[in-house]
Amino acid sequence: MFQSPRRLCSALLQRDASGLRRLPAPGLRRPSSPPAAAPRPASPRLLAAASAASGAVRSCSRTVCSMGTGTSRLYSALAKTLNSSAASQHPEYLVSPDPEHLEPIDPKELLEECRAVLHTRPPRYQRDFVDLRTDCSSTHPPIRVMQWNILAQALGEGKDNFVQCPVEALKWEERKCLILEEILAYQPDILCLQEVDHYFDTFQPLLSRLGYQGTFFPKPWSPCLDVEHNNGPDGCALFFLQNRFKLINSANIRLTAMTLKTNQVAIAQTLECKESGRQFCIAVTHLKARTGWERFRSAQGCDLLQNLQNITQGAKIPLIVCGDFNAEPTEEVYKHFASSSLNLNSAYKLLSADGQSEPPYTTWKIRTSGECRHTLDYIWYSKHALNVRSALDLLTEEQIGPNRLPSFNYPSDHLSLVCDFSFTEEPDGLL
């Protein structure tokens, strides 16, 4: 007998004193300490917990819900409630349901459900946060931002040709749980996603019940629409926790190149921290892919920077820009961002010994054209107004494995990037 989500959630909902829901944070390692030893799979307890959880879920399923075929009833009930309204309205203009009337979900419960669905999958790797603090000035809780190209389902199954990734590993019913598990494990305050083609039926309903407010901006001509049995266009999505931030304004930007409208988009939002009253701008983008398009990406990057100059009133508001730029650090568009009058720095450079080099890869796949290992994904931030307190370490080559990504235990060809930020100084300081 399936109980309504309300009873499930109210019985299970646990909030800490600050009202923030936090799972135990992964370990924190200082950059000077030796990198994580040999790759270690998620410890047996996780899988044991998962099987216990799946047992628990099975036992609780007698009273609450039985696990559906690969999808818990909880998801499908939530998806159905939202889907019906999504189906009945023009998707681009679907207004998220009133956040005041959402049935909250307990993140621990959803994490257990994900792990129950994934009980046949190999262990997932625990990535540690590297402590990058140079002082301990900030008293406010950090702002945790996740950047992630989650691989559109239609592209993964229909176009991307990851020849070393078994089709079985890409089954949506399980791959979505790997994506949710990564989000729940690191509990970002803000999520910047690319290649989202399951916004209305999966991420919006679930993340809104975890307290996030979401915005989706599809590509005008998504390549997903070329794929048979697609789920609609892919695009960028931006989610933030409503109990931490207030939305001041939001802009959907269709990027231009040489004044021509292109197929790539961005979302830029100004948020106000409820704790400190400080405002900042957060943006997400996904630039044109493939070699031969370097000048095009450079032009798109310049257009995005111009938009962000205007939105931040000439860098008066601190800025964080997340994206799959589809560009190595050697490309022009990277140099435009690194030398912009917005005074940006790339956060993941701070993981390197000298603080000056990007990681060796953020995406690693094998297509028919061969093995593609690249650094294409970045988190840019206002280097005078924001501090990077920590960054999530990347998977090692051994953890990624010989068949590279995506795989049975990592859902995308791109790694997620996660950083904790704090404001540097009082509002009247230089940005």
Ligand SMILES: NC(=O)C1=CN([C@@H]2O[C@H](COP(=O)(O)OP(=O)(O)OC[C@H]3O[C@@H](n4cnc5c(N)ncnc54)[C@H](OP(=O)(O)O)[C@@H]3O)[C@@H](O)[C@H]2O)C=CC1
């Ligand atoms: N632009 C337009 O005006 C028009 C566009 N279209 C449609 O748009 C599509 C182009 O979309 P657009 O987003 O601009 O294209 P992009 O070149 O930006 O790439 C589209 C997707 O393909 C992935 N990709 C990159 N390299 C490869 C590869 N070697 N093999 C397979 N997939 C790859 C990218 O993933 P990642 O970013 O992770 O690398 C990205 O998600 C066309 O295929 C067509 O369907 C149709 C008519 C007009």
Ligand SMILES: [Mg+2]
């Ligand atoms: Mg892709």
